Ligand code: PGA
């Protein structure tokens with residue numbers, strides 16, 4: 267039976283602020299009296315192959331483009347026809363990377379259309395997302411940044427961008443969410459005791475940003491996790507450390523430039539010494555061979571590509587053929603549309619690659635990401651632990667758990 271068709275009757279876009287206070291885009295689409303709103307996050311350690319977040323002229327220019335040309339072309343379209351909406355966005359843009367209208371505008375319209383269609387069909391958003399992707403919905407494991415440095419924090423903080431934790435075995439979403447919060451809470455106390463003069467300052471994602479090196483950071487995270495069943499992860503965000511001119515990794519905190527081999531050694535030692543299960547972007551974004559070497563060195567380590575594959579199906583295929591990744595980050599505004607994010611998720615699924623659906627360092631309180639993670643069958647949702655815009659995603663996961671309970675299956679952290 268053909269499904270009922272719906273119509274977008276109007277739309278609005280405006281400039282709002284993200285968690286860093288930077289301008290971003292929010293879009294509302296209407297179908298008669300029913301409306302949905304979505305906003306776009308922004309990254310700071312962005313991959314060079316990502317969609318361009320804003321056109322020349324910034325978020326205001328995206329609003330102008332929406333009002334002058336996109337709105338008129340959206341009116342009359344069916345929001346449940348996701349490929350139709352996303353194709354229209356590409357047509358109006360006309361570039362390879364959304365440089366004309368901005369990837370953030372494209373993403374906000376695309377996500378808003380998913381939300382509006384779900385409301386009109388009277389389905390939960392995660393259910394509509396799963397129907398669009400054809401992937402089995404699951405509750406993802408929260409992967410949370412508890413301590414950070416790199417591009418997300420000021421001077422003196424660790425060189426590695428993110429120190430992550432995740433619950434290994436849980437029986438409920440409530441338990442899973444609480445474990446990461448507990449580590450974060452204890453970590454505050456551990457750092458206050460250990461790091462003289464540190465007042466508890468945090469980085470862009472609500473993770474502690476103390477003046478310590480990578481090794482001390484890991485020791486503190488480990489101490490805060492005692493007697494809790496948690497796994498450990500790193501997001502090296504190695505492109506941010508890389509000095510392309512010298513072809514070396516610049517560790518500011520340690521005051522050292524490391525060669526590729528020394529860098530590999532440093533990461534390998536941390537993995538071994540601290541029993542780390544997950545390492546994101548261990549090498550700069552063009553060094554796919556470095557990723558592959560780390561995979562060979564640690565046969566079970568979840569080596570994850572973020573800047574390496576930027577949510578693009580063809581780059582996931584390439585990295586998989588090179589045996590360079592066992593997990594990939596999915597950040598929808600890296601690629602601009604939900605349809606392309608679904609393609610990336612399906613490519614990963616086909617190749618047995620773990621999907622990690624992720625926030626950006628600049629976020630809004632929009633909780634669509636949680637629905638996306640469930641509907642793309644994400645093993646992990648990487649959404650931070652502390653701060654209103656991070657908790658918004660965890661709270662949505664809790665709400666869905668309270669409503670849908672066991673009708674969605676719980677992921678197992680069957681990693682080392
Ligand atoms: P972002 O980085 O600043 O680009 O959002 C987050 C990440 O590297 O995972």
Ligand code: ZN
Pocket residue numbers: 501503546547572573595
């Ligand atoms: Zn990353």
